[in-house]
Amino acid sequence: EYDLVRDSIEGPQLSLDLATHNADLRYEHAAAHLRAWTLVGTLGASVGQQHNDFEAASTLVPDYDQWSWSLYDIERFVHERLEFEIGGRYDGLHRKANLEERDWLGQQAGGRLDAESCTADGAGGNGGGRCIIDFNTASATLGMLARPFRRFNPLRGASLRLQLDSSARTPAIDEQFMNGAAPSFPLLGVGDSRLGVERSWGGELAARYEGDWLQVEANAYGSFIDNYIYFVPEQQEGQCAPLTCTTRGPMPVFVFEAIDALLGGGELRFDLRAPRLPFGLSGNAAWVRGRDLAAADHLALLPADRYALTGRYFLPDTRVSARAYLELGGTVVARQTRYQVDLDFAPPPPAYVLLGAGAGVELLTGDQILRLSLSGTNLLNMRYRDYNSLLRYFADEPGWGLQLRVAVDFDVSLGREA
Incomplete structure (x- = not known):
């Protein structure tokens, strides 16, 4: 990436060398017929490796290597009017980040350095450090799809879907170690290496109708999120308040932090095709609500x-x-x-x-x-x-x-x- 700089400065202000390798294995077992029910399912595994190097006048995220892997199984019990689905997934991630002196001291000064995972080993002889972090998470889902009017022609295309799940997300590299800005990122972002797994417990209810000339779908969802990773503004004090003073001028500061939150919302979509007429009409609406449980206030930056x-x-x-x-x-x-x-x-x-x-x-x-x-x-x-x-x-x-x-x-x- 390039920025506006003095004529004497040549080359990009941010250079990224990214290498990603993935392998996936998927197996669909033979259908098992159980009287009026049929059991179908999919088992799978995946493994991935990333090696990322960054070169910049000021670091955005550190160089890092990481390995990830996952195992999953999804089984469906299918009936003419009813389907049940149960699934499970287990994920693992091993991440090694090499922090330059500036990034190490920044995390240390802000109290965001994970003492158990990070060691000041002078990576590259520059007085920095190395953070080695492992994550292991499990997720599960339980769902039901009902077609109650399967044999009643006017409402044959109607269905109702209910899904309950508990899912986990590991923090991304920028959420843990970001420390700077980029030409295409006009703010100062600050990560936290202490961030852990983001765990959600939620559900979704959806109703759908598919007819010859009309399709309608409405759904509502809600979830409680433990350790919700929140990218939030942080107002500063001093000469440039509420921004912070940098060599590039005053800039807003955003930090990653973990909070407990409630998220919910709804969506409505329809697609109408007039019978025997060359006209169609489609529309959609979306609403999102969120609550910061610690602050007892609205979540910031929701759509x-x-x-x-x-x-x-x-x-x-x-x-x-x-x-x-x-x-x-x-x-x-x-x-x-x-x-x-x-x-x-x-x-x-x-x-x-x-x-x-x-x-x-x-x-x-x-x-x-x-x-x-x-x-x-x-x-x-x-x-x-x-x-x-x-x-x-x-x-x-x-x-x-x-x-x-x-x-x-x-x-x-x-x-x-x-």
Whole structure:
């Protein structure tokens, strides 16, 4: 990555050498028939290795190596009207991070150094240290899918799904060891090597209907998260308050910390195709709520309520084209009103509305299908800022834009899907 620097400085300001290797094994056992039920399942294993080297004037994350592995089993009991699913997974991770002197002293001064996993061995002879950390986690899931109206034709496509799970996530390298900024990362991020496994206990309830001309899906979810890894603003004192003074100028500081949290929300989607008419209408809505249990307040930086609606006109097929369409849509994003007033560096930005449009077609060219699509975003060139963008402290989001996509399918017959 490059930044604006003096003419005498040459080369990139941040250089990354990333090597990743993965191997996966998957086995689907033969179906077992148990009277009215059928048992199907999948067993699997995976292993991965990463070696990452970073070179920069100031470190963003340290050089590190890590190995990861996992074992899992998912079994499904299938009936005409009912399905049960049970699954389990076990993950392991071994991480070794080599900290330069600056990063070692920064974690040490901030009280974020894991004394049990980190040793000041002078890695590379630079007065730094090395952190060797192991994680082992287990996850489990239990689900049910019901189709109560399977034999009642008007509601044949209706289903209800319930899922309960306990999942674990190990902290990423930046969450543990970030200490700096990058040209594309306009803030000072600070990690914590003491962060442990993030464990969630939750559930989801979803209802779905699939008919000939209408598809609707609604779901609600909620979970308690133990040691939720939280990337949160931290206001500073001093000359540049509430920012911190750096050689690159005042910058906001964000830190990774672990808290107990509640998360919940809901989504609604529909897709309507008018019978015997070349018109379609689709829409979606999403809501997210979160609670910081320690502060007894809202979680910061959660997405605001979002609503979208798109109308589509289908053009008739010809001898050389199919699935041609024109569409027009809009997205409404509300202002986030659920936030901690004294925590952030700036209040949430105002609500905004974005207008988009698009067109697409499939063309038959010999034995291939050529898919073309053109989409336009923010066609009214609205000035707006996204609450979840770290750039909102400095700049607006992009104005209007056009995207042209071209894809080729080989040896595929042309025609509408059933």
